[in-house]
Amino acid sequence: MKQNRNLISRRSFMKTSAAAFTAGGLLPGMDADKHGSDPNPGDIRNYHPDMVYRKLGNTGLYVSVISLGGIGLIRQVASYALDRGVNLIHMSTSYNHGKAIRELKEALKGKRQRVYIALKDTFDRIEDVLNILGTDSIDILMFNRHSEEKVSDPKIRDMFENLKNQGKVRFAGLTSHDQVKACVARAVRDGFYHVLQPVLNQPALEAMDLDLRDAMDKGMGVMAMKSMKGMEDREMQVAYLKKLLKHPAVTTVNKAFPDFESLDLYIRSVREVLTGAEDFSLYQYAQRNRARNCMMCGECEKVCPQGLGISTILRSKTYYHDQLGDRETALSAMAEASFSRAQLEGCRGCARCERVCPNGIRITEMLADALEFQDGSCA
Numbered sequence: 001m002k003q004n005r006n007l008i009s010r011r012s013f014m015k016t017s018a019a020a021f022t023a024g025g026l027l028p029g030m031d032a033d034k035h036g037s038d039p040n041p042g043d044i045r046n047y048h049p050d051m052v053y054r055k056l057g058n059t060g061l062y063v064s065v066i067s068l069g070g071i072g073l074i075r076q077v078a079s080y081a082l083d084r085g086v087n088l089i090h091m092s093t094s095y096n097h098g099k100a101i102r103e104l105k106e107a108l109k110g111k112r113q114r115v116y117i118a119l120k121d122t123f124d125r126i127e128d129v130l131n132i133l134g135t136d137s138i139d140i141l142m143f144n145r146h147s148e149e150k151v152s153d154p155k156i157r158d159m160f161e162n163l164k165n166q167g168k169v170r171f172a173g174l175t176s177h178d179q180v181k182a183c184v185a186r187a188v189r190d191g192f193y194h195v196l197q198p199v200l201n202q203p204a205l206e207a208m209d210l211d212l213r214d215a216m217d218k219g220m221g222v223m224a225m226k227s228m229k230g231m232e233d234r235e236m237q238v239a240y241l242k243k244l245l246k247h248p249a250v251t252t253v254n255k256a257f258p259d260f261e262s263l264d265l266y267i268r269s270v271r272e273v274l275t276g277a278e279d280f281s282l283y284q285y286a287q288r289n290r291a292r293n294c295m296m297c298g299e300c301e302k303v304c305p306q307g308l309g310i311s312t313i314l315r316s317k318t319y320y321h322d323q324l325g326d327r328e329t330a331l332s333a334m335a336e337a338s339f340s341r342a343q344l345e346g347c348r349g350c351a352r353c354e355r356v357c358p359n360g361i362r363i364t365e366m367l368a369d370a371l372e373f374q375d376g377s378c379a
């Protein structure tokens with residue numbers, strides 16, 4: 001029955017949370033050695049005693065468990081993050097129409113050697129990026145791919161090897177905003193990427209638990225992104241941060257921070273243990289919000305006769321605009337989905353998308369809301 005599919009199975013919850021109920025113990029499979037925790041501070045870039053660092057898979061890099069997301073990056077917050085021990089920043093030249101990378105440039109003046117940079121796309125203009133950031137190389141080149149076939153595209157290897165041989169990049173990563181679980185599973189099978197950056201909000205973490213463990217076994221590092229998507233409550237965010245960091249495969253939680261306080265709140269929590277009560281609250285929260293929380297699995301798009309980029313449209317409105325209050329990013333992400341007026345008008349509410357959505361999301365209603373927002377903003 002559809003209603004049952006929309007719920008996290010209680011058995012599954014009890015299984016994955018059993019250790020949390022025993023005095024906040026570690027989840028099964030979790031141990032310090034898997035993350036290479038507690039290395040010599042001298043081996044860590046930008047070490048700060050308040051921060052926790054983990055080895056990013058087989059890259060050998062020790063990265064902070066809180067890393068900085070690039071969308072909406074503000075130079076003062078980035079600079080403060082460096083002072084608090086953050087040593088990994090994810091960036092794209094497209095974020096905020098190029099403003100974010102210019103902010104990063106200011107924040108990194110004289111400090112490039114304190115951080116690792118993960119750069120999304122922009123392969124043909126990598127020289128420009130190196131010049132902007134005043135650096136000779138990028139640490140992780142993130143390929144932004146949203147289908148299994150594209151994840152395995154042989155051109156990616158060629159492009160990466162070429163840039164690596166020139167000394168401009170060191171490691172390859174994969175980031176996915178659509179068909180996320182399928183893309184991660186393919187990447188794990190291929191074994192090419194050093195780092196995976198999947199959407200890991202609550203429903204996605206549950207759905208991808210085994211894929212992530214497989215990635216860990218293959219020596220891939222995991223940067224969780226959009227992990228707080230659909231989670232507006234600050235207490236729940238802190239609890240979920242702890243839950244993510246308990247997962248044996250998650251290396252770092254990558255997040256944009258709008259101010260010092262929110263960054264401080266996250267950093268304060270990195271050494272705290274998830275309690276049984278918090279884990280149970282997370283379970284209840286997930287049940288209440290499941291039908292509003294898209295995990296970007298892409299199942300709806302496979303059956304949409306109009307070929308609409310449904311998850312991107314929903315993400316733009318509900319996450320960037322409603323949750324983060326970032327109207328500009330919401331509109332630019334919707335523009336990236338590049339759907340035409342004809343496609344929209346072709347959507348007559350056939351509801352095929354809703355019938356396959358594992359989260360029971362009222363897609364047609366949310367799409368109408370998102371498109372009304374776009375029309376109003378563009379008018």
Ligand code: SF4
Pocket residue numbers: 303304305306307308310346347348349350351352353354363364367
């Ligand atoms: S209701 Fe619209 S978005 Fe959903 S499958 Fe039908 S045409 Fe696509």
Ligand code: SF4
Pocket residue numbers: 293294295296297298299300301310311356357358359360361363
């Ligand atoms: S709306 Fe549902 S089916 Fe579509 S990507 Fe989101 S969770 Fe998956």
